[in-house]
Amino acid sequence: MTTRISVIGTGYLGATHAAGMAELGYEVIGVDTDAARIQALAAGQVPFYEPGLPELITKHVASGRLRFTTSLEEAAGTADVHFVCVGTPQGVNGAADVSFLHAVIDKLVPALRRPALIVGKSTVPVGTAESLLPRVAALTPRGVDVELAWNPEFLREGHAVHDTLHPNRLVFGVTSPAAEWALRNVYAAAIAEGAPVVVSNLPTAELVKVSANAFLATKISFINAMAELCELTGADVTSLADALGHDDRIGRKFLGAGLGYGGGCLPKDVRALVARAEELGSGRSVEFLHGVEAINDRRRDRVVDEALSVLRHVDGRAFGRVAVLGASFKPLSD
Ligand SMILES: NC(=O)c1ccc[n+]([C@@H]2O[C@H](COP(=O)([O-])OP(=O)(O)OC[C@H]3O[C@@H](n4cnc5c(N)ncnc54)[C@H](O)[C@@H]3O)[C@@H](O)[C@H]2O)c1
Structure with a gap:
């Protein structure tokens, strides 16, 4: 049947x-x-x-x-x-x-x-x-x-x-x-x-999903943290990611430095994991995820600062035309 x-x-x-x-x-x-x-x-x-x-x-x-x-x-x-x-x-x-x-x-x-x-x-x-x-x-x-x-x-x-x-x-x-x-x-x-x-068991299955997303978010924030150091030192983050990625314990995926993670799942699932750990009295276990989020938030500010730096400024206000190439959070997505 x-x-x-x-x-x-x-x-x-x-x-x-x-x-x-x-x-x-x-x-x-x-x-x-x-x-x-x-x-x-x-x-x-x-x-x-x-x-x-x-x-x-x-x-x-x-x-x-x-x-x-x-x-x-x-x-x-x-x-x-x-x-x-x-x-x-x-x-x-x-x-x-x-x-x-x-x-x-x-x-x-x-x-x-x-x-x-x-x-x-x-x-x-x-x-x-x-x-x-x-x-x-x-x-x-x-x-x-x-x-x-x-x-x-x-x-x-x-x-x-x-x-x-x-x-x-x-x-x-x-x-x-x-x-x-x-x-x-x-x-x-x-x-x-x-x-x-x-x-x-049931809790393991639930935790697999959020911990997978927390890990991916951490990987993205890691390379973005390295990008901050690259910007200060003249190192190139893309070559750095390529070289790291050849180590198969690390892998190249999710080492794209840029605007940070977004979309419907990663930000929500990272915050939900932190909230749940705190509810369980184990906030310390996921303390590092606050750092992951802070790096992610900084990237957006950084891009806005970069954009502002190339615009014309008159009386403390920025003028210019801005084109955004690609409005989705990743290729082939909504
Ligand atoms: N979108 C993804 O890529 C993805 C991947 C893996 C897991 N998830 C998880 O899957 C879940 C759903 O995500 P989504 O992106 O499909 O959300 P969504 O908002 O696109 O869809 C949720 C749907 O549930 C319906 N709904 C709400 N209450 C209902 C009810 N009582 N009875 C019947 N339908 C009801 C809503 O009308 C809506 O159509 C979330 O927990 C999300 O984290 C999503």
């Missing part, structure tokens, strides 16, 4: 995941509270730029394997595996706001009438999934078997379709062998291609 999949929250992550699962042959239902988004996706229109995604959605809406709805109840009645992909935006003091996630659990679980595996894909503070377990248990209808797992997503914007179909690793945070096997079944194609699988 084919696994039927629901994807709850059809934003950047969810729309791509839903289309990817349909491409893998599953029957997929995408759910979102945003009726306009659902209508657009059903017509093959994607409200952000991601190469290949509109084509893939159109293909599978036409093939009948992918449909979209605003009804979570419909998804509850249809699917065996529910991927939760709702937003976890920056909330108070940089902490991640998990209220959309709670809203999904509160509505989905009581509506379940068949055995279900709920799989969190959203990026959440470590400890979130375990804190949801009693909530899931309390809301589960009598006689229905419901499990919760966490499967963080590592897709790169601009390569989201490829990364969804061919992930470079899979992390399954589970509480039972049954959940692990259900996920191995869903991702059988990627595993057959050689994608490594790390099976862990």
Whole structure:
């Protein structure tokens, strides 16, 4: 019997995941509270730029394997595996706001009438999934078997379709062998291609995602810190990065000095990790991330200062025409 999949929250992550699962042959239902988004996706229109995604959605809406709805109840009645992909935006003091996630659990679980595996894909503070377990248990209808797992997503914007179909690793945070096997079944194609699988408990799976992003941010800030020294000494940061990058313990990726990191994930996830560590009374463990952020913020000031220095100045005000080449935070992204 084919696994039927629901994807709850059809934003950047969810729309791509839903289309990817349909491409893998599953029957997929995408759910979102945003009726306009659902209508657009059903017509093959994607409200952000991601190469290949509109084509893939159109293909599978036409093939009948992918449909979209605003009804979570419909998804509850249809699917065996529910991927939760709702937003976890920056909330108070940089902490991640998990209220959309709670809203999904509160509505989905009581509506379940068949055995279900709920799989969190959203990026959440470590400890979130375990804190949801009693909530899931309390809301589960009598006689229905419901499990919760966490499967963080590592897709790169601009390569989201490829990364969804061919992930470079899979992390399954589970509480039972049954959940692990259900996920191995869903991702059988990627595993057959050689994608490594790390099976862990729930907190590890959550922490993998934020710590990966914190590491990448640290790498970018590291090279930008070196850029500051290069500017003072006449050293060339690009040659420096090339030379560092030839060391395969370091690698050349994410050693591009420039404006610093941005986009929807790195700044938010770094701040959320700091907030969570502080909440756990372990702010010192991630103290260095304040430095990482400070370097990142300085780069923007530096670029503005550089731009000002080449403009005409009259009476303390700068005049000139400024062109910005490339308005996205990285190539091929929105
Ligand atoms: N965008 C990425 O590249 C990326 C990569 C990996 C992980 N993530 C993580 O995935 C999560 C989602 O990110 P995104 O970029 O797709 O966000 P997004 O804002 O593009 O999409 C979130 C979607 O969830 C929907 N939603 C909110 N509440 C809902 C509810 N109760 N029921 C159904 N739908 C609901 C919203 O309407 C929206 O369409 C975040 O935790 C993010 O950190 C994102």
